[in-house]
């Protein structure tokens with residue numbers, strides 16, 4: 001199945017951009033995913049092809065018009081009715097690896113890129129659109145955010161990454177950051193690779209990696225660590241309950 005990516009944007013020339021090189025490009029050439037861009041301006045309704053207007057209530061900047069956005073979204077839905085529509089916005093739910101995994105397992109995604117001050121809010125009441133943020137930063141447009149979202153999905157498509165297990169141990173997959181990596185030279189500027197990684201003892205290496213992943217997550221991302229601990233406590237008490245139910 002081809003993963004269908006459709007991007008609604010005022011700057012279609014920004015695509016495929018970085019997705020036109022390396023793994024993503026090869027995957028597109030192999031038909032693992034497809035890319036369509038839709039020029040939002042094509043859905044303007046006046047002779048000047050206006051897509052924005054001043055904010056109701058006053059204030060700086062311009063706002064994307066709801067009638068133009070709706071026409072563009074409806075067009076994209078007619079192309080790919082089964083694909084979820086995602087609007088890139090700092091007001092959205094932070095994107096995470098779990099959502100990326102779900103999306104990459106589906107038929108594709110339609111991504112709506114904002115510009116200026118963003119979208120007329122009524123579009124979200126009128127159409128089934130998921131609002132997604134790529135982090136607590138403000139970009140000048142949704143295009144770089146869309147490229148990030150698509151890159152994250154595409155690399156998970158079957159056959160895109162080399163080894164089938166490449167994605168399984170990565171950061172966030174188990175709720176932790178990944179352990180640190182090293183490669184040759186074994187010594188560089190007086191710094192050596194941890195001895196255990198050169199021991200050839202796979203059990204010890206796995207234990208070291210698990211420990212490092214936990215230590216690094218705890219110190220770098222206390223938010224992830226707290227969540228991970230919560231999940232572990234929940235699954236341990238679930239298992240205890242199951243054992244008790246079975247009289248063990």
Ligand code: SAM
Nearest residue numbers: 088089090114117118133134138139141142145
């Ligand atoms: N006025 C908006 C606000 O403060 O929430 C910011 C608008 S921003 C300058 C223009 C567009 O960039 C947004 O409509 C959105 O599409 C995109 N954008 C900016 N930051 C983003 C983020 N963190 N995640 C996803 N998209 C973002």
